[in-house]
Amino acid sequence: MPLPSSVNVEVNALQAVCRQVFGFRLAMIALASPVALLGAADGLATWLVGAAVLVTFMGSYAMFRDWERFGPLLLRHPALLAADTLFGSLLLVTAGPQSTLGYVSVCTPLLAGLAYSWRGAAFFACLQSLILLAIHAAIHPAIHAAGVGEATLLPGLCVITGAFGVTLRNLLLRFGAATRALAVAQAVAEERARLARDMHDSVAKTLHGLALAADALAVSPDPRRQARVVARSARRAAAESRELLGDLRRQSYAAPTEVDLASELTDRVRDFARRSGIEARYRGAGPGSVPPVPYAVARQLLTIASEAMENAGRHARPSRVEVSAGVDAGLLRISVYDDGRGLPPGTTLDGLRRTGHFGLVGMVERAAGVGARLRIGRGGAAKGTEVRLELPVEGVGR
Template identity: 30%
Template sequence: MDELLNELQEHVERVRGGRDRMQTLLDAVVAIGSDLELEDLLRRIVQSAVDLVDAEYGALGVLGEEETIRQFITVGMDEATIARIGHYPRGHGILGLLIREPHPLRLDDLGAHGESVGFPAGHPPMRTFLGAPVQVREKVFGNLYLTDKRGGVPFDADDEAVLRSLAAAAGVAIDNARLYEDSRQRERRLAASEDITRALLSGAPPEEILHSLADTVREMTGCDLVTLARPVGDDKGLVVEATAGVEADRLLGLALPPTTLAAKVYGTGEPVISDALSEDPRAMGGSGSQVALGPAFFVPVGDRKGVRGVLQVANLPGRPPFTEGAVDMVLTFADQAALALEIAEHRRDAEHLALLGDRDRIARDLHDQVIQRLFAGALTLQAALGRIRDQPTAAERIQRVVDDLDDTIRIIRTTIFGLQHRDRQEGDGGLRARLLALTDEAAQNLGFPPALRMTGLLDTDVPAGHAEHLVAVLREALSNIARHAGATRVEVGAEASEGALRLTVADDGRGIDPAVVRRSGLANLRSRAEELGGAFRVTRRDPAGTLLEWTAPLPSASGTAG
């Protein structure tokens, strides 16, 4: 009787345990089904799986392109352990087996399996294993991985059944979260389109629309940084013309060499995704070399026939990668942005043509009417001089008037020539394009491309004489660095703001003695600054290198002809 009672009690305990476990599973299904934020949902799924099967460690590997793990969400490890391990798994070993064969897998000893490749340095030891795929509409979204059942016992068939049930419910919850996110993205995209349309109708210039685009994309994606690079000059070099987010001011005006991912996207018209931009071997130079960036993607603004720029959307290291929905949303918005930019540029070109027409009309009227009348008036006064030679005082006054009229005629002719000459200059390559070409040329002698940052209205506010001096100074500075500094990094900054033109060239080379500033080529750079009423100085950088600073005041814009 005692044995029967014990067996009955054990049976009751199993039934009660199964009922409690089923209730826990139902509670977990309800909990994950009520969460519509995808990132929070994924972490809740892993936590629920760990609790249900009483595992010490759990993870969810989200699959990306080419059957690799794009995102890895863990439970049971602290931040210090994760930092020691380093990068999350790529999808090799047992994890890769579950990716290739998406079926539940239960192992009593991970290390004894033929597919096992061991653990990286700093990884905690693990023995028992239970895995199951998470499918969303018959497509594998990712895999749940559980290790080390508490108590030192292996996972059993009941654990596998519970995990399979949770994985099925997780697939439905993930699908709902994606649909919810898609609807939110559509709303954000419509709101962004309204903002762009409003900016166009208000007649905003292209520069303002560019910054509005960057702000809108950052708000749409919730990312840390957005940059928009545009082509400059005939060689199709790219310069960051709009930024939003962290370190935005530092990247504004940065020139992007041809080795960057942005340049690749501009050339191909195809988007590019990176899991860790600053560590990506495909990205040489660019914003990832100036600011530590993690997950990022690049999309063209426009199509292959007419790419007008490249949008970069990036997060800081440690933040999750972007979803496919976020990339598609920005791609769609970029097409609308390209149309908005095209309309704004057409309007600017029309205004520019109208301005040129006004200048031509003003020059013609000055020549045909004003000069002719002044000339006729001067001839009349000269004829009158012969009749009043006997009145020296009156004759002297009339002669002064004639001389003033001659001077006025010369000034007007100079103004006409200036209007026509300015029209010709505006059709040539601007200062920004010349600086970009010069740094590209210097890369051959330096062995690496200098980092170039340009801010302000360099093409419009800088007179031709100032531009020539600036280009000459930069060429001499880069040549000196290539010959003498032994530098591995050069940063160039050109800025036109607050009534001054500034150039800075910094390197990490051997440095120079400040006492040699007045010698050789450096003396020439100083004389160029003093000729324009500016200043020049060279200082040592800490811990190594040289900083060159060249400034010159800009003439007041009030004296220019409109």
């Protein structure tokens, strides 16, 4: 069964959000750095503020530019974010919380919530809030009642953004889990449909024919001949069962191999003619020869052609069946034509599905599964039925 992609959906989403937050921090640091440098005292203070600008700017740039390389370090070592917070506090001292660096401080708990969940968000929200309150108290020693709201605005935003980061993280994780569950359910449904088509197109039909042959054995004027038909049908059912099981194992364990489609079609046409007694032949068609086809694609194309021949033999009462394949105008075309009585008027896929006739429905589903288009009708003939499959040559290698 084809499994969903191994890509971790929620981790990718978290990484994308974290990268965007670092991009925002990068822009805010660039805007506030001149103010921080101008506000620093001469001498050692200027050097410290300059070092803080360099560290915080380059750290944000590295995370934004190459998260795949540096992001895992930040996720494994929260101390790196704590060091960045302390370096940023030097800029806050000189530029002031009212500058654009105030927005940078609010981003820190948001990043902690995204990266470290509740505990990280709580720790960094408290750390950043204490830094902001300490800086505001140093700038305004006497905090009066009117200034309490201003002093607690950014610390309050730190708490809010930390909680928002955790909430966003949980939503992304749940979305990723739901996406994977949906992908698995879809893969299971597709596998069930594929197995149903395989059983219908091979073993089920052969066993039905075997039952009919066994019923006819009791009243047959030539029991030996009828017994040979029963034995041949039983061997065919066993062979189809082995082919089906082998295909399941091959899809699970073996690498895809290419198939000579023309040779396989020739063999299947000969087998159909031998079993049915109907004149059947294969011929190449179109200016281009049939290219080698990967096993997964060839299996679907061959099953469609075999199903078309079997349907013609069972329902159309033809005198001959013609199968052709070739490449023309960039399309791989496979045609199965019979000169029988044709489809009943008003036949639709929905009608066939409702009445339990899944042969044509399965053929259409198989064609769609490999990116091909299937046409069923008279084609250019005056009577009979043509099943024509067209697959772009560039899609054959998928």
